[in-house]
Amino acid sequence: MSQVSIEIPASEVERGAVSGKSNRECARTVACSYLATTANGCEMGDTGGYSLIMRRRGFLKIVAVGVTGAATGRLLARGKDEPRVVTVRGAIPASRLGQTLVHEHVLVDFVGADQINPSRYDPEEVFRVALPHFEKLKAAGGQTFVDCTPAFLGRDARLLRRLAEATGLNVLTCTGFYGAGKGKYLPAFVARETADEIALGWAREFEDGLPPDNIRPGIMKIGVDAAPLSAVDEKLVRAAARCHRRTGLAIVSHTPDGAAAMAQLEVLKAEGVEASDFIWAHAQKEKDAALHERAAKLGAWVEFDGIALETLAQHVDLVMHMKRAGQLHRVLISQDAGWYHVGEPHGGDFRGYDFLFTGFLPALRKAGASKADTRTLTVKNPRAALALRAV
Numbered sequence: 001m002s003q004v005s006i007e008i009p010a011s012e013v014e015r016g017a018v019s020g021k022s023n024r025e026c027a028r029t030v031a032c033s034y035l036a037t038t039a040n041g042c043e044m045g046d047t048g049g050y051s052l053i054m055r056r057r058g059f060l061k062i063v064a065v066g067v068t069g070a071a072t073g074r075l076l077a078r079g080k081d082e083p084r085v086v087t088v089r090g091a092i093p094a095s096r097l098g099q100t101l102v103h104e105h106v107l108v109d110f111v112g113a114d115q116i117n118p119s120r121y122d123p124e125e126v127f128r129v130a131l132p133h134f135e136k137l138k139a140a141g142g143q144t145f146v147d148c149t150p151a152f153l154g155r156d157a158r159l160l161r162r163l164a165e166a167t168g169l170n171v172l173t174c175t176g177f178y179g180a181g182k183g184k185y186l187p188a189f190v191a192r193e194t195a196d197e198i199a200l201g202w203a204r205e206f207e208d209g210l211p212p213d214n215i216r217p218g219i220m221k222i223g224v225d226a227a228p229l230s231a232v233d234e235k236l237v238r239a240a241a242r243c244h245r246r247t248g249l250a251i252v253s254h255t256p257d258g259a260a261a262m263a264q265l266e267v268l269k270a271e272g273v274e275a276s277d278f279i280w281a282h283a284q285k286e287k288d289a290a291l292h293e294r295a296a297k298l299g300a301w302v303e304f305d306g307i308a309l310e311t312l313a314q315h316v317d318l319v320m321h322m323k324r325a326g327q328l329h330r331v332l333i334s335q336d337a338g339w340y341h342v343g344e345p346h347g348g349d350f351r352g353y354d355f356l357f358t359g360f361l362p363a364l365r366k367a368g369a370s371k372a373d374t375r376t377l378t379v380k381n382p383r384a385a386l387a388l389r390a391v
């Protein structure tokens with residue numbers, strides 16, 4: 001039996017009030033988010049004021065002590081506070097992630113938000129097609145898989161959980177909306193809602209889990225078109241910032257060019273979010289390596305995904321450039337591989353997940369990266385990038 005006390009700052013409670021939650025609800029939310037308990041494993045008893053008693057998984061008793069005034073400004077945890085990551089099977093200590101692929105896909109449907117529907121594919125067939133690729137990844141040494149398919153592009157958390165259960169891999173799903181593609185993958189309500197309302201919807205997915213199974217997302221995934229940011233893309237970035245400040249979820253953003261990455265970092269800064277909470281996905285699409293360095297020096301994660309046999313030399317160069325610049329500790333690598341293409345016979349061409357381990361890392365070693373460097377890229381950086389931030 002271990003106990004943790006948390007002070008919940010008045011600012012968090014105010015934010016809860018603004019977003020339509022009661023103070024008590026907000027206090028519970030903040031405490032649950034911080035402790036990364038599963039929605040079902042977190043019960044609340046009101047002991048007066050904003051004090052809470054929560055019981056997690058029936059054996060861990062947690063006492064969250066109520067509002068102590070704005071002076072503290074942030075949550076304070078005493079006792080065990082190892083960073084945690086939320087997978088489709090529940091929260092785990094970040095130290096258990098191991099070798100991690102930070103950006104992959106199991107299934108994508110590009111039909112558009114106005115037509116997308118899970119009845120467009122057979123989940124049994126997708127499971128059968130994807131499972132051997134998960135097994136191959138596991139055999140190659142992969143331990144954690146982050147699925148970056150957001151809602152309205154084919155997110156299927158139940159399918160991901162089945163794959164996680166069948167293979168023992170840690171699998172993460174996401175909340176967030178994909179603004180790239182000029183809004184084709186955005187539901188109509190995004191145009192009407194404010195950044196706060198959008199952020200609240202994402203935060204609720206994190207807090208309550210996705211219906212009907214209450215599977216919780218472990219990252220935020222958004223997407224923007226090339227700079228300058230459109231009004232709706234900027235709204236999504238603000239929503240991501242506000243959801244982050246409430247949940248601690250990292251923000252992964254599909255970003256077509258360096259200017260759009262810098263523009264997003266500006267918006268996040270104005271919203272009070274650290275660059276280190278932002279993952280610049282598809283950074284390899286920016287040809288000016290000075291921008292990779294600049295983003296890394298600001299503290300952002302620079303993600304070179306799309307690793308494949310055809311791009312091997314280019315990706316080795318990108319990573320080695322960052323090593324020479326002393327910025328390897330800000331680099332993430334992945335394949336952006338997969339996936340079952342909804343609408344194509346048997347899902348079409350499915351790119352496997354193991355090349356990063358079987359082809360890319362050996363090539364990187366040959367180019368001069370040390371064993372410690374590859375561990376930084378596959379274990380240490382993903383662990384730091386994916387761990388829930390204290391909020």
Ligand SMILES: [Zn+2]
Nearest residue numbers: 103105148336
């Ligand atoms: Zn992707």
